[in-house]
Amino acid sequence: MAVAARKLTTETTSISSAQMPFVLQVTTLAWRSLVTMIRTPAAVLPAVLISVFFLLIYQGSFSEAATFLPGLGDNYLAFILPFSLISAALSGSSVVGQNIVRDIENGYFDKLLLTPVSRAALLLGPIIAGGVVLALQAAIVVVIGLLLGMETKTGVLGVLAVMGLSMLVGIGFGGFTVGVALRTGNAGATSGASFLFFPLSFLTAANVPLELLTGWIKTAATLNPITYVLEAMRSILRVGWDADIIAKGLIGCAVLFIFPYIFALMSLRSRTRRK
Amino acid sequence: MTNREISVENLTKYYGDVKAVDGISFKVPAGEIFGFLGPNGAGKSTAISVLTTLALPTGGKATVGGYDVVLQAQEVRRVAGVALQEIGLDPLMKSLELLVIQGQLFGANRKEARARAHELLEIVKLADVTDRPVGKYSGGMRRRLDLAMALVHEPEILFLDEPTTGLDPASRRDIWAEVRRLNTEKGMTIFLTTQYLEEADELADRIAIINGGKIAVEGQPEALKAGLGAESINLTFQDGDTAERARDILTTMVERTQVDRRTLRLYQANAANAIPNVVNRLNEVGLNPISLTLTQPTLDDVFLQVTGSNFAIETEEDSAPLAKPA
Numbered sequence: 001m002a003v004a005a006r007k008l009t010t011e012t013t014s015i016s017s018a019q020m021p022f023v024l025q026v027t028t029l030a031w032r033s034l035v036t037m038i039r040t041p042a043a044v045l046p047a048v049l050i051s052v053f054f055l056l057i058y059q060g061s062f063s064e065a066a067t068f069l070p071g072l073g074d075n076y077l078a079f080i081l082p083f084s085l086i087s088a089a090l091s092g093s094s095v096v097g098q099n100i101v102r103d104i105e106n107g108y109f110d111k112l113l114l115t116p117v118s119r120a121a122l123l124l125g126p127i128i129a130g131g132v133v134l135a136l137q138a139a140i141v142v143v144i145g146l147l148l149g150m151e152t153k154t155g156v157l158g159v160l161a162v163m164g165l166s167m168l169v170g171i172g173f174g175g176f177t178v179g180v181a182l183r184t185g186n187a188g189a190t191s192g193a194s195f196l197f198f199p200l201s202f203l204t205a206a207n208v209p210l211e212l213l214t215g216w217i218k219t220a221a222t223l224n225p226i227t228y229v230l231e232a233m234r235s236i237l238r239v240g241w242d243a244d245i246i247a248k249g250l251i252g253c254a255v256l257f258i259f260p261y262i263f264a265l266m267s268l269r270s271r272t273r274r275k
Numbered sequence: 276m277t278n279r280e281i282s283v284e285n286l287t288k289y290y291g292d293v294k295a296v297d298g299i300s301f302k303v304p305a306g307e308i309f310g311f312l313g314p315n316g317a318g319k320s321t322a323i324s325v326l327t328t329l330a331l332p333t334g335g336k337a338t339v340g341g342y343d344v345v346l347q348a349q350e351v352r353r354v355a356g357v358a359l360q361e362i363g364l365d366p367l368m369k370s371l372e373l374l375v376i377q378g379q380l381f382g383a384n385r386k387e388a389r390a391r392a393h394e395l396l397e398i399v400k401l402a403d404v405t406d407r408p409v410g411k412y413s414g415g416m417r418r419r420l421d422l423a424m425a426l427v428h429e430p431e432i433l434f435l436d437e438p439t440t441g442l443d444p445a446s447r448r449d450i451w452a453e454v455r456r457l458n459t460e461k462g463m464t465i466f467l468t469t470q471y472l473e474e475a476d477e478l479a480d481r482i483a484i485i486n487g488g489k490i491a492v493e494g495q496p497e498a499l500k501a502g503l504g505a506e507s508i509n510l511t512f513q514d515g516d517t518a519e520r521a522r523d524i525l526t527t528m529v530e531r532t533q534v535d536r537r538t539l540r541l542y543q544a545n546a547a548n549a550i551p552n553v554v555n556r557l558n559e560v561g562l563n564p565i566s567l568t569l570t571q572p573t574l575d576d577v578f579l580q581v582t583g584s585n586f587a588i589e590t591e592e593d594s595a596p597l598a599k600p601a
């Protein structure tokens with residue numbers, strides 16, 4: 001070993017002491033997170049399976065019955081697909097928090113903290129990787145919907161817009177799981193936190209239009225920002241481009257974005273504040 | 276520019292009421308291997324996390340390579356290579372991937388980072404297992420990769436927190452050889468913590484013994500051992516009481532005595548010559564030792580001397596004072 005080592009050191013590659021540009025830091029870390037996400041398919045697949053399951057079950061159970069409900073008509077698939085996308089996005093988004101909590105537990109997060117990399121890049125890398133995973137999930141759900149015979153009023157553009165909205169919801173909620181991951185450094189707490197996806201997705205106008213809900217569930221759905229995102233997605237697929245409804249949907253996304261990220265940034269601060 | 280030195284002045288680090296590091300001061304000149312020696316919980320890892328910017332000090336001042344660890348943390352991160360006690364490797368990644376990313380995060384382009392990664396994999400003898408996820412590596416391999424990660428940017432100052440804890444003897448010797456090589460060939464300043472006296476003795480130009488957050492003694496290993504002066508005769512009895520009784524009888528025959536559990540140590544210049552008299556005296560009173568050994572002073576003795584308790588025992592059972600210095 002000594003001989004080999006001696007030979008090598010005479011031709012050592014010098015690493016320039018240039019600072020890595022911020023964008024490259026983010027893409028490098030995003031790529032790294034994506035690699036680990038792909039290598040743990042068990043963490044990614046359930047979200048897709050659950051949402052495809054929802055799609056098939058609701059389509060199978062209600063597509064006939066729905067024709068009797070006002071406001072639903074015969075294209076129930078286009079009504080339920082947004083719900084399926086949202087549930088995939090919400091449950092899939094925990095992959096971001098899981099990715100960070102893994103790094104904290106295996107010590108790699110500390111290793112990254114010891115490099116001169118920007119602390120914000122540590123957060124953005126996994127989030128972008130999570131966004132890519134969410135896009136793939138959404139694509140799978142949409143393709144299955146189209147194979148089942150879903151018709152849309154707005155074509156390819158509408159489908160992309162609907163996927164985009166679900167991704168915004170997923171990335172927003174991902175911020176919440178990131179916050180819990182950073183705050184607790186605990187995998188159990190992080191996956192527990194992602195169960196918030198159940199009330200968030202079901203306390204909406206999940207199965208029937210908002211107008212048909214009554215009582216406490218109507219109140220809950222009215223307060224839940226995801227309801228408005230769902231309405232926007234449904235309107236795009238089933239009616240057309242309605243600026244008002246889409247604007248409300250985007251505001252819903254923004255709300256889902258802002259609060260989790262304030263929480264995530266505060267948690268990043270407390271994790272990287274040198275105690 | 277960096278001066279390759281570490282300078283610590285009256286550094287403290289409290290966690291609540293616990294004084295993990297309690298006012299330590301020392302200087303490590305450029306190119307020295309400095310051994311920071313102490314039992315579990317002595318404050319070694321805390322000192323490393325402050326010096327490497329992972330934790331902020333409660334008080335005092337520390338510079339690494341001339342950069343202040345509080346005010347110039349980014350510069351410190353650039354000049355320091357760090358291998359923490361807890362290995363920080365993502366088990367799903369492969370060694371080459373981890374090293375390339377590490378190189379890039381320190382400013383290398385992809386090509387440079389790859390070349391450097393391959394060199395390091397040769398050096399730490401992992402070149403033939405780059406396709407295996409790190410999670411499948413043995414403890415020794417992981418430790419070597421972690422060391423390679425710390426070397427990616429050719430740091431001028433290397434921090435190693437218990438680099439051989441939990442390793443088998445062969446892996447430990449590999450790490451020692453590499454540490455020595457980095458020091459002699461690259462002139463790297465190395466700050467090393469260890470709970471193995473043997474390791475500090477083997478590698479360090481100078482050591483400090485830390486105990487209860489304070490530096491108990493500091494100096495060259497040889498000087499510290501020489502400071503103890505005497506060789507010792509070690510007599511182990513069947514129980515501590517017998518050892519104490521033997522001490523009462525023998526105490527006038529030697530320069531100094533010490534009981535550590537069942538073992539009585541008799542310190543005496545030219546100890547070998549004193550053995551016949553000691554054995555005869557024990558025979559007369561009917562106290563028969565189980566074993567008798569003769570030792571040159573070791574760092575173990577230094578530790579015993581400065582902390583008043585046995586190193587190995589303290590490591591296992593925390594800090595119950597088991598020995599009373601004579």
